[in-house]
Amino acid sequence: MIRKIIIVGSLISIPAIMYLAMQYGQPPSVSFAEAIDKTQHTSESDPASKVMVDVVITDASDLASIAATDNAGAGFSIQYTGTAPTSPLKTGMRARFVGHVHGGDTPIFHATQVLFP
Amino acid sequence: MIGQLGIHLLFGLAVACTVHYALALRNGSTVQASIGRWLFRLMTGGLVVSAVGLTYLIVTHQFAYTYVWNYSSKELPLHLLIACFYSGQEGSILLWTLLVAAIGSVLQPYARRHGYESSVMLFYGLILSFLTLLLVAKNPFAYYHETFAASGITVEDIPVNGRGLNPLLHNAWITIHPPILFTGFASMSVSFAFAMAGLVRREYHRWIDIALPWTLFGTAVLGFGIMLGGFWAYETLGWGGFWGWDPVENSSLIPWLVVVALVHTMLVQKRTRGLVKTNMILAVVSFVMVLYSTFLTRSGVLGDTSVHSFVDPGKFAFWILLAFMVVFIVIGTGLVLFRRRDMNVSKEEFSPSTREFMLSIGASLTMASAVFVTIGTSWPVIMEVLGLPKVAVAVEFYNQIHQWLVPAVLLVNGVSLVVLWRSTSAERLRRGVIPALVVATCGSAVLFAFGIRSIWPLALGFAAWFSLAVNLREALRLVRSGPAMMGAYVSHTGIAMLMFGVICTSSYSTSYHAVLLHGLPKQVGPYTLTYLGKEQVERQFKDREKFRYYVRIVRDGKRRVVTPVLYWSDFNQRQSAFLEPGIAWGLMTDLYVSPKATGREDVFHSTVVMRGTTVTAPIDSAMRLTLERFTMPMEEGASADGRMQMAGLVKVSDAQGMPRGDLRLLTRITTGASGPMFDPVWQSLPGSTYAVGLVEIQRNNDDPTKSTGTLAFYDTAKPMPVGREEFTVEFSDKPLISLVWFGVIAMVAGFGLSIGRALSALKKKSAMVGSQNAPGTVA
Numbered sequence: 001m002i003r004k005i006i007i008v009g010s011l012i013s014i015p016a017i018m019y020l021a022m023q024y025g026q027p028p029s030v031s032f033a034e035a036i037d038k039t040q041h042t043s044e045s046d047p048a049s050k051v052m053v054d055v056v057i058t059d060a061s062d063l064a065s066i067a068a069t070d071n072a073g074a075g076f077s078i079q080y081t082g083t084a085p086t087s088p089l090k091t092g093m094r095a096r097f098v099g100h101v102h103g104g105d106t107p108i109f110h111a112t113q114v115l116f117p
Numbered sequence: 118m119i120g121q122l123g124i125h126l127l128f129g130l131a132v133a134c135t136v137h138y139a140l141a142l143r144n145g146s147t148v149q150a151s152i153g154r155w156l157f158r159l160m161t162g163g164l165v166v167s168a169v170g171l172t173y174l175i176v177t178h179q180f181a182y183t184y185v186w187n188y189s190s191k192e193l194p195l196h197l198l199i200a201c202f203y204s205g206q207e208g209s210i211l212l213w214t215l216l217v218a219a220i221g222s223v224l225q226p227y228a229r230r231h232g233y234e235s236s237v238m239l240f241y242g243l244i245l246s247f248l249t250l251l252l253v254a255k256n257p258f259a260y261y262h263e264t265f266a267a268s269g270i271t272v273e274d275i276p277v278n279g280r281g282l283n284p285l286l287h288n289a290w291i292t293i294h295p296p297i298l299f300t301g302f303a304s305m306s307v308s309f310a311f312a313m314a315g316l317v318r319r320e321y322h323r324w325i326d327i328a329l330p331w332t333l334f335g336t337a338v339l340g341f342g343i344m345l346g347g348f349w350a351y352e353t354l355g356w357g358g359f360w361g362w363d364p365v366e367n368s369s370l371i372p373w374l375v376v377v378a379l380v381h382t383m384l385v386q387k388r389t390r391g392l393v394k395t396n397m398i399l400a401v402v403s404f405v406m407v408l409y410s411t412f413l414t415r416s417g418v419l420g421d422t423s424v425h426s427f428v429d430p431g432k433f434a435f436w437i438l439l440a441f442m443v444v445f446i447v448i449g450t451g452l453v454l455f456r457r458r459d460m461n462v463s464k465e466e467f468s469p470s471t472r473e474f475m476l477s478i479g480a481s482l483t484m485a486s487a488v489f490v491t492i493g494t495s496w497p498v499i500m501e502v503l504g505l506p507k508v509a510v511a512v513e514f515y516n517q518i519h520q521w522l523v524p525a526v527l528l529v530n531g532v533s534l535v536v537l538w539r540s541t542s543a544e545r546l547r548r549g550v551i552p553a554l555v556v557a558t559c560g561s562a563v564l565f566a567f568g569i570r571s572i573w574p575l576a577l578g579f580a581a582w583f584s585l586a587v588n589l590r591e592a593l594r595l596v597r598s599g600p601a602m603m604g605a606y607v608s609h610t611g612i613a614m615l616m617f618g619v620i621c622t623s624s625y626s627t628s629y630h631a632v633l634l635h636g637l638p639k640q641v642g643p644y645t646l647t648y649l650g651k652e653q654v655e656r657q658f659k660d661r662e663k664f665r666y667y668v669r670i671v672r673d674g675k676r677r678v679v680t681p682v683l684y685w686s687d688f689n690q691r692q693s694a695f696l697e698p699g700i701a702w703g704l705m706t707d708l709y710v711s712p713k714a715t716g717r718e719d720v721f722h723s724t725v726v727m728r729g730t731t732v733t734a735p736i737d738s739a740m741r742l743t744l745e746r747f748t749m750p751m752e753e754g755a756s757a758d759g760r761m762q763m764a765g766l767v768k769v770s771d772a773q774g775m776p777r778g779d780l781r782l783l784t785r786i787t788t789g790a791s792g793p794m795f796d797p798v799w800q801s802l803p804g805s806t807y808a809v810g811l812v813e814i815q816r817n818n819d820d821p822t823k824s825t826g827t828l829a830f831y832d833t834a835k836p837m838p839v840g841r842e843e844f845t846v847e848f849s850d851k852p853l854i855s856l857v858w859f860g861v862i863a864m865v866a867g868f869g870l871s872i873g874r875a876l877s878a879l880k881k882k883s884a885m886v887g888s889q890n891a892p893g894t895v896a
Contacts, residue, residue, distance in 0.1 A: 001466060002477045009485070017489050017518065024514035025496045027506050050508050086504075098506040106816075113507050 027052050027098060031072040032109060039101040053109060054096050054117065060089035065108075068097075082112040089114070120174075120182075120258025123167055128249040130160035135242030142235040142317070150235050157225060157238065160245065161218040168215050171208065171257050175201045180276040183264040184208060184257040190281035192657045200291040201282055203299075206415060206434075207257035212296065214248040216303040221245070224307055224331070228314075231327045231883070236314035240448075244306050247441040254434040281660065284686050284695045290349035294342060298369055301339025305372055305407045307331040308379065309449070312400030316452040321393045321460050325383050326882060328400075330875040336380055337868030339373045344861040355681070355698040355711040357628070357849055359857065362515040364419050367494040368410030374487035375403040378480035385473045385480075388538050392477065393460045394453065399484075401449030406487070408442040410494075418498050419509075470541045475533035482526045489518050520573040523616065524580035530609055531580075531587040549587070556586035569624045578620050585613040601874040608867025615860030621853035628849040633668065634718055635842040644708070645671040648844040649678070660687035661695075666844055668699060668710050677701035681846065683712035707851040718840030721829035723812065726767075728822055736807050736830045740777070743768040744826060747814060753783065760785040760796070765811045765826045769803050778803035782811040782828070797829070806834045 027050045030038070035051045055068035058075065066078040066089065078097055089095065099111035137153035140146060171184070176198050180186040188208070189201040203212040221241050228237040262270045308328050315324030346366065347359035360366060379399040382392045413419055416435050453460075467474035492499075493510045501507040535541075535549030560582030561575055569575055592606035629641045633648035649667040663684040670677045679699025685691040694714075701708040722735040726744040734740035745766040753762035762785050769777040783798040797810030813827040831837055 001469065002474065002481070005478070006481050009481070013485060014488070014492075017492055020517065021492055021496050021510050021514055025493075025500065025508055025510035027508045050506075052506055096506075098508070113501075115504065115506065 029054065029096075032070045032074045032076045032101070033072065035101045035109065036107050039107070050098060050100055052096050052098050052115075054094070057089055057091055057093045057095060059091060060093075063089070068095075068109075076107070076109060078109045078111050080111045080114065082114060085114045087116060120167065120170060121256055123163060123170075124249070124252045124256050124258060127160055127163045127167065128246065128253050130156050130163060131242060131246040131249045134160060135239060135246050138235045138239040138242055142239055153235070153238060153242070154225065157218075157221065157242065160249075161222050164211075164215045164218045167258075168202070168211060171211065172199060172202050174258075175199070178279070180279050181261055182257075183259045183261045186261050186276050186279045188279065188282060190279040192659075193282060196289070196292050197282055197287060200286065200295075203295050204282055204286060204291070205257075207252070207255040207259075209295065209299070210248065210251050210255055211257055213299045213302060214245065214252060216296070216299050217241075217245055217248060217306055220300070220303050220307065224310075228311075228327075233311065233314050233318075233324070233327060236317050237310045239317075240310040240313045241306060243448075244310070244445075247437070247444070251434060251437050251441070254431065254437050281658075281688065284661065284684075284688055285353070287655075288349065288353050290345065290353065294345045294349055297338060297345060298342035301335055301342045301369070302372070302407050302411075304331060304335030304338060305376060305404050308335065308376070308400045309404035309445075312397050313448070313452060316397060316456050319456065319459060321397075321456075322386065322390060325386050325396065326875075326879050329380075329383055329387070330872050330879065332376060332380055332383060333868050333872045333875060336373065336376045337865050337872070339369065339376065340868070341861065341865045343369050343373060344858075348858060351854075352700065353697055355696045357626075357698070357709055357711060357847070357851070362490075362493070362512045364494050364509065365414055367490050368414045371410055371487050371491050371494070372403055372406040374483050374490065375399060375406050378483040378487070379403055381476045381480045381483075385476050389467075389473050391467065391473060394457065395477075395480075397453050397456075397460070399480075401445075401453065405442065405446050405449060406491070408438075408445060409491075412438045412442050413494060413498070418501075468540060470536055470543075470546060472533055472536050472538045472541075475529055475536055479526060479529040479533055482522055482529060486519065486522050486526075489522075490515065520577070524576045527577075527580035527584040527613065527616065530612075531584040534587050534591050534606070534609075553583050553586040553590075557583035564620070564624075567625075569620070571624070574620050574624050577616055581613045581616040581620070584609060585617075588613065601870055601877065604867045604869070604871030604874055606867070607870060608864045611860045611863030611865075611867055613860070614856045614863060618854055618856030618858075618860055621856065622851050625852045626849055628847060630713075631846055631848055633844045633846060635844070637841070638671075641848050642850075643672055644848070644850075646710075646846070646848060647671075648842070651842075651844075654682075658686075661685065663695075664715075666699070666712060666715075668844070668846065670701060670708050670710070670848075677708060679708065679710045681710050681712040683715060704855050705853065707854050709849045709851055711847040711849075712844070713847055714843075714845040716843045716845070718843055720838040720840040721812070721831055723827055723829040725815075725825050725827050726765075727825045732828075734802070734807075734809075734830065736802075736832070737805060739772045740802070740805070741770045741772065741774070742809075742828065743770070747824060747826065748781075750786075756785045758785075760787055762786065763811075763814060765814075765828075767809075767828070771804075780809065782809065782826075784811040784814070786814075799831075801833070802830070806832055808833050 029052045032053055035053055038049055038051060053070055055070050055078070057066060057068050059067035063080045066080055067075065068078050069075050080097070094117060096115040096117050097109060097111035098113040098115065099109055101107050102110050134153050134156035137149050137156060141149035141153055174182050174185050175189050176195070178185070178189070178191050184205055184207050188204045189198055193201065201208070203209040224241065225234065225238060228234045261276065262272050262274060308331060311324045311328035311331070315321055343366070346369070350361065351359040379396065382395050382399060386392045386396050416438050467477060493514050496510045497507045531553055532550065535546060537545065557579045561579040564575060564578045569578065588606045588609040592603045592610065595602040595606070627642060631639055631641045631646060633639055633646055635648050635650065638645050638647045647669040649669055651664040651666045653662060654665050655663045661684050663682065665680045665682050668679050668681065670679065679701050681699035682697040684695050686695055696712045698712070699710040724732050724735050726732045726742060728744050728746055731741050731743040734742055745768060748764040748766065750761045750763055753764055756762050762783055764784065765782045767780045767782055769780060771777060780800055782800060785796040785798070787794045787796070795811070795813050797812050799808040799810045802809045807830045809828055809830050811826050812829040815825045817823040817825070
């Protein structure tokens with residue numbers, strides 16, 4: 001009986017948990033301005049929450065300072081410190097960067113992951 | 118050089134010890150076992166020497182060693198210097214290895230006494246072999262000049278001081294929490310080694326009796342270590358909670374949950390001889406989860422998904438960690454599978470109205486929690502493998518799951534103590550359950566009356582009351598039998614208390630955001646808070662100006678003073694503030710003051726103006742100011758003292774638009790830790806006694822033409838106003854949070870009683886068995 005309970009419980013709960021994790025483990029897709037806003041609303045002692053920004057790359061000659069434009073048309077700089085992208089970043093390419101904004105006078109987007117939609 | 122060679126030698130000793138115990142087991146050779154024993158002692162002695170050596174290097178500031186340079190500095194007091202020993206990966210692995218060996222030194226004669234020496238120490242030696250191999254990869258005795266040889270560093274280049282310990286770790290708790298947690302981790306190896314020995318020897322029941330005290334010890338120590346971490350977070354980090362479902366917290370919780378399940382299924386097997394395979398599997402899983410959690414938090418795979426920092430350990434250490442885990446998964450599952458037919462000793466089904474059934478259900482629920490927390494903690498890795506954004510799941514994920522699981526576990530716990538082993542009459546079940554249900558219903562009604570309206574806290578409260586009622590009744594019934602019998606009930610009562618603490622803190626805590634002006638009392642809810650001033654502390658550290666802020670809290674004439682701390686440090690390039698809360702501890706309520714920011718009161722008349730727009734001067738309604746534009750820093754050049762400068766070009770006119778003059782309002786900008794700071798050059802406002810200054814520029818990144826400036830005014834006929842110091846805090850009261858801490862203490866005390874009882878039962882059983890397992894038996 002216990003075995004049946006465990007098997008049935010696992011069959012129901014594990015997919016449910018995976019679904020729940022999908023709901024809670026997805027960063028919001030935002031514009032650069034919204035990403036700045038999220039950083040500004042984070043406490044000084046907490047890390048800024050992670051977000052995704054869809055961009056068109058305008059200059060990828062330096063991974064430490066990638067120039068890009070988001071869907072709202074705002075241009076900004078991305079500092080990429082993640083693992084090597086699965087395909088080389090090129091000007092005009094559409095990409096989705098995952099990371100957070102570092103505030104200050106000239107905010108930049110610190111990305112730790114790049115995905116290709 | 119000696120240190121590095123010593124670590125290699127320790128690895129060699131661990132391997133040799135394992136090989137000799139393997140030979141002793143295969144050949145039944147007492148000589149091989151004796152050699153294995155001495156090799157183990159030698160290795161343990163070597164580890165003690167290494168640990169003492171590393172501590173000596175740290176305390177005497179030998180910065181020629183990379184580890185010493187990386188984690189310590191001359192300014193640290195002795196207790197923190199000692200804590201530097203395990204503040205980095207290398208040192209913490211050495212501590213873990215040392216504690217495994219130290220526990221092994223007690224385990225070895227114990228296992229020998231029960232005739233399990235070779236079979237247990239074989240697996241124990243293998244664990245130590247991997248740990249010492251990890252030490253070879255992450256050697257704490259590496260030289261600075263070797264580590265940075267590629268940067269041109271030579272033997273002569275010895276740093277004059279170290280980088281220092283992370284300021285967040287400058288706390289007394291670092292001297293206690295990690296050693297206890299690692300003792301818990303280390304003791305997880307024992308149940309595994311006994312289970313493997315049981316499989317090798319085809320003794321599927323006896324190992325349970327022998328391993329139970331160790332399993333209880335590991336559960337108690339790891340549980341205590343976890344909650345000490347929670348207490349540390351509460352007392353030091355300032356976010357007001359004690360559990361944040363962070364990967365590092367989860368990595369110790371997962372093995373603990375598994376071992377809690379194991380303790381209960383071991384009890385079932387002890388009584389019924391059932392769950393044989395389950396116990397073998399859980400013993401393997403509890404140890405493997407220690408390794409998996411270690412892999413998650415030390416391999417760098419979680420990257421920046423936690424508030425804790427995960428240092429990439431390098432490829433060699435990464436592969437050793439992976440191999441460590443894989444090897445023990447293969448050994449554990451391999452042996453279980455190999456013996457699976459042999460272990461089918463009991464096919465008895467448990468009736469639902471028995472204790473064994475309820476304990477099995479309780480263990481399953483606990484395992485479910487472990488599995489779900491593992492999924493949540495591993496989520497960034499799963500996502501990365503799937504090519505999706507690598508993000509940790511939100512805290513709500515864990516909370517949502519556990520608002521179902523925890524009440525269920527508490528209810529099952531209560532029922533499991535009402536029912537009997539083997540069979541329970543319906544009458545007994547009724548007599549046991551109904552009074553507890555009445556208590557739970559009344560208790561929940563009290564919670565409802567005190568304002569708890571949400572379903573989940575009420576459900577948790579109901580389950581906690583139910584569990585508490587049953588456990589207290591059983592504990593009181595057993596008082597006459599002596600405290601040793603009460604272990605389980607004391608532990609469960611502790612868990613119920615902990616849950617009440619969680620309910621009260623989460624439901625009744627009130628939080629307020631308050632800006633306190635120096636010396637000015639401020640009403641915050643029912644309390645009056647006054648910021649009394651600040652005092653610089655720890656002046657010996659040159660990387661920070663650390664201030665302790667004094668805040669007085671008054672309610673109903675009762676005064677308390679708390680001292681939160683807020684500062685910036687070069688340690689993290691002043692990217693974020695370091696803060697420590699001020700807590701007024703109380704049995705019924707803690708008053709918690711978390712610092713947020715410091716600043717100065719705005720005492721000027723001020724107005725915000727955007728480029729191309731006109732505003733009325735706040736000091737004269739007949740005066741208009743139009744901001745033409747901001748000049749760029751390159752136009753203005755640096756100020757005399759080297760600061761960056763910008764200016765706002767402002768036209769001054771009267772109400773009719775007649776010009777009164779043009780102003781170039783310069784402001785000098787310093788990039789501070791909390792953003793740019795502006796120091797205006799005050800200028801006379803034409804036609805008035807006022808001066809005007811550009812005190813802030815707010816840049817609009819989307820559209821720089823919409824950037825704004827703040828203009829401040831003061832009357833030059835009077836002294837320039839000076840604003841009072843501001844201290845911004847998050848103030849909260851935490852009713853009955855003390856129940857959390859007392860609950861943990863009760864839980865650990867209960868485990869202590871249970872260990873005593875298990876050891877005493879084992880002694881009696883061994884005496885009855887007689888010479889069958891006398892010392893000297895090799896297997």
